[in-house]
Amino acid sequence: MQRSYDSLGVIVTGFHAPRLDSVLPYSQTNEHDFIDTRAGVALSQDETTARGRATAEMVAERANVSRVAVSRAFNPHASLKPAKRELILRIAQELNYTPDRAARALVSGRSHLVGVIVPDVCSHWESQEIDALTTALQAEGFATLLFKTRIDYSMDEQLLAYMRGFNPDSVIAFVENVKPTTLAKFLDRAVPIYIHYPRSGAPEDRQAGPLHDRLNVLHRTGVEQAVSLLQGYGARRIAYVSGVDKSRANTAREDMLRVVMAERGLAPPIIAASDFSYDRAYAATLDLFRVGEGADAVFAANDVGAFGVIDALRHELNLRVPEDVKVVGFDDIAQSHWKSYNLTTVKFDLEERVRALVRLILRRLNNPDAPPLEETLNTRLVVRGTVG
Amino acid sequence: MQRSYDSLGVIVTGFHAPRLDSVLPYSQTNEHDFIDTRAGVALSQDETTARGRATAEMVAERANVSRVAVSRAFNPHASLKPAKRELILRIAQELNYTPDRAARALVSGRSHLVGVIVPDVCSHWESQEIDALTTALQAEGFATLLFKTRIDYSMDEQLLAYMRGFNPDSVIAFVENVKPTTLAKFLDRAVPIYIHYPRSGAPEDRQAGPLHDRLNVLHRTGVEQAVSLLQGYGARRIAYVSGVDKSRANTAREDMLRVVMAERGLAPPIIAASDFSYDRAYAATLDLFRVGEGADAVFAANDVGAFGVIDALRHELNLRVPEDVKVVGFDDIAQSHWKSYNLTTVKFDLEERVRALVRLILRRLNNPDAPPLEETLNTRLVVRGTVG
DNA sequence: GTGAAGAATGAACACGTTTTCACTTTCCGT
DNA sequence: ACGGAAAGTGAAAACGTGTTCATTCTTCAC
Structure with a gap:
């Protein structure tokens, strides 16, 4: 299997042209970055809906139970005969079924998405925080929804409206200079918003203070x-x-x-x-x-x-x-x-900071009317070689 | 307004204790990192449903149009009398209404979410790629859904099943050593998966090759x-x-x-x-x-x-x-x-690479049966001070 | 064996949108 | 004015789930 590069629509961007005339055995040309798409195209077509995913309906049919039972099988708190639950979960696995979170969100009002707004993912501190945050949220059944805002750390109203459409359960904003009223305008009463930078001590912050959860450092x-x-x-x-x-x-x-x-x-x-x-x-x-x-x-x-x-x-x-x-x-x-x-x-x-933050978020989600909680973390000097 | 720190449940983690007895004017204690929650609590309660968001129904009522018209107003391709559309959009803005993407996803089959699987957000290259990707996707009306996999770059089946629940329209995996069949098992036929690392040249890759979009470097x-x-x-x-x-x-x-x-x-x-x-x-x-x-x-x-x-x-x-x-x-x-x-x-x-990637993804989403496309980017040496 | 309490069950509804399908109105060339 | 095409419109169906509620089944103490 041989191929010549000039048979491709090659986009040449280097400051001198690549050797387009070179013809190498395929095994030697693995300078390819490579992208698979529709990897599953060849899979069996039975037992899937037109959209490609199994539904609770199909699992129910195959297990000879009602659709509601399937729903219950995936909710640990629902009461269902253990044998039945086991059967359903087994068949679900066979059919590769997972409850659709969009549908679930629609009825339960919980998207299990946490919006993260950040001006620059590459900033070292932010990227490490996002990493830890994603890990912690994932462990709790939430997913991180990432948004970028302007690099000057200001909050973009358009972005807020955009994000709101995705219905995040909570929002963590690495953002400065944003007024609570602006946030409130674009997010719902039910969505806790966490500003993830130190407070400025400005009057409006102090005023809002006692009403909110806080993570002090x-x-x-x-x-x-x-x-x-x-x-x-x-x-x-x-x-x-x-x-x-x-x-x-x-x-x-x-x-x-x-x-x-x-x-x-x-x-x-x-x-x-x-x-x-x-x-x-x-x-x-x-x-x-x-x-x-x-x-x-x-x-x-x-x-x-x-x-x-x-x-x-x-x-x-x-x-x-x-x-x-x-x-x-x-x-x-x-x-x-x-x-x-x-x-x-x-x-x-x-890590400790992110754990505390996720703890606050989950607590607030499970009990929106709980009294405001305050947690305080400390700092310490790490002594290395630039003082001495 | 004065406060003493030992009135808080202070978590002390430093290698020597903070001065808990210090009592400073509040304006001097802004060593607080600070977190707002439920910033919107005080907002007006009218014109919002129990969940806190306006719906198309409410906009329709207020604008004296049908609920379908509201839906059409937000879809540029739908036919609607310009004056009517304008009216609806104005009232929508007043009510701070945005279509719910979960509901939209349920019926249209498009979540407008792109899953990104990455072993380590902090890795410099990955974090810069994620940053550019989020920007590009955001501009096209998509949001980045971030997941972390094991640090050894292997693909976690549990993670795949977990991610699938969120119904991403497409997946970009910064992942190694994953077989197309594994991916296919956990994602749907309709979801294009992009492996964002160079190919190994191994036989299974070569076999899968001609079926897929490709981004060569x-x-x-x-x-x-x-x-x-x-x-x-x-x-x-x-x-x-x-x-x-x-x-x-x-x-x-x-x-x-x-x-x-x-x-x-x-x-x-x-x-x-x-x-x-x-x-x-x-x-x-x-x-x-x-x-x-x-x-x-x-x-x-x-x-x-x-x-x-x-x-x-x-x-x-x-x-x-x-x-x-x-x-x-x-x-x-x-x-x-x-x-x-x-x-x-x-x-x-x-940047060029990410643009090409997003281009491939959107093309594939808009036309799932389009013939595989191949794009090729070049590399070049940037000469600085470590050779000479 | 009996009654009551509790667990298990499924039908029907709700969530908020898009899409389909008939139907009505508007537009345009003659 | 007229016909036909195009654009505009709303009722109803659909998407896939969780929840409520009334009913049936099981368990257990006496």
Whole structure:
């Protein structure tokens, strides 16, 4: 079996053309990425409806029971003679039957979908959070419905309307600057919405506060440990390379840093404006040391930002980390232990956080009128090689 | 408004306790991560059903039209007097109505959900692909339904059955070693399945080949450029730090490297077994240079692996990159331009790839019986600082 | 053996939409 | 004005399930 590439509609995108004239044995051309479609086309056509799936009706017929019995067999709480349930489940498996969740959602009002709104899946912290979230939700019988919003962390009304059509049971929004009324307009009273970033302390948040479940994170602990460590190594002039301006996470972190530094008699942090990204943090650092006054130590609003700071210091400013400048991050993402960075950082226990979040969500779904619950997680400093 | 932390059920996880006795003004305690729930509770209760959403029925009543007209107003292809459509859409907006997708799916057989199965959302390449995919699908009116499978890239039958319940219109699986028959057993004839890793060239794949849509990627172009560049700098002994053994992506890349090196009269690559991860690549590199014979240049199966290689060389083996050892990766993920690595790598145009994929999917959904289509993308070498 | 309590059962309804199918109205060329 | 085609319209059926409710069957204490 041989084939010539120029028989295909080849899209050539490289900066020099591929060898279109090369004719290789098929076994040597497995530079193919490959996509199967309709893998099941050849399967038996009996016992399936026109749409290709077995229904409860068909299972019932084959098992000589009513359709309702089939429904009950799949609901553990329903009462059904054990032998009958076993028979039904066996036949269901033979016919490869699973209850249709769309139909189930229609009547029960539970889609078992949790909407996740995120500005950027690739962001390290977010991607790790989504990963853990999906695992946890999957274990509880829910599926993650992913939506992207604008990169500036603002909430898009069009997106909310769009998402609403899918009827999520709950929504987790990695989103800033969104008013409860906006959310309420586009989602139903019954849908709990979880804003997954730190609160800003703005008046409207405080007002809404007591009505809602809360997951608190004590930034203070980790920040105190970090500042204490920096002080111990003689750092006095500390800079903060910020996250997105006015975002909840950035405000919370910057404010806490300011409070702790004040308590310890340090001058307020020098603020270098950035946006959580590597590139902006890199540029902000260059600015800080070339145009600005520099610093003994740099706090970055997140780990990725800290990587940008470190690379700017080492590879462009010819400063040593940690000898000349110490660097501390926030999050402790998986990449922080990579040797090139080996970052000292304030850790959030991501898995614990996601477990707590899923716990809150499920509790609220099972009991919508339960009193608001508050859970609090702590932070701690993970000491590696960028302070010392 | 003041509050004391020890009035909360504080979960303390740090390695030293937080200052529970501290009492700060609320505005200074915004170390809270914060979660809103049921933001809409206070909204007006009129014009909503018990479940909290307006229905087509209610819109029809208010607009003095039939319920069918409402349905048609939301379907651009249906014929409806423009004035009427406008009226309905306006009233729908007032009532904050959106068609329920579960009900729509039930009758039309289209859920507008695309299942994405992935072993690890955090993997850089996968997370970037998921991000682009979600954007593209969202633009076409589809939503991404995320599922996690086992980390060894194998396909979990239980997961397939679970996912099937959600009735995805199509499935994109970042998965290895899965037989078409397994997929077919758990998904319907009507659901196109896209395996999103390179083919292995194994007999069963070849057999299935002509029946399916395909998205080819010409590894050859980029690999030839890379090998040519390495040869130009005098590299002769080239090692390959592999991906997961027998995985499609790894096999395709390793085989192509072998073919190209043979064509150019080089000895076969020295194989160092790894699994696409930073840590294993790091360890494999130490092994290669301490126990094994070392190399002039290292090809890594992916960029993250290349980072592990670089860090092992520089920070543990005290070798210089690129002076002592040259390194080339695969993928060109966003992190590859970070200064600490500045990686020379074989680039896949991710956006273009995702666009082509979504194009194939939509075409197949709109016309299930269309003849199989094949698209081919090219690769190219992005030259940065790890070869030279 | 008897009665009552509880478990098991299936018919009918409900969920919110799209699609089909007749029917009515509008439009256009002559 | 006229006929025919096209566009517009709403009643009814369908999608596949969970839930309610009245009925039948089983169990168990006496």
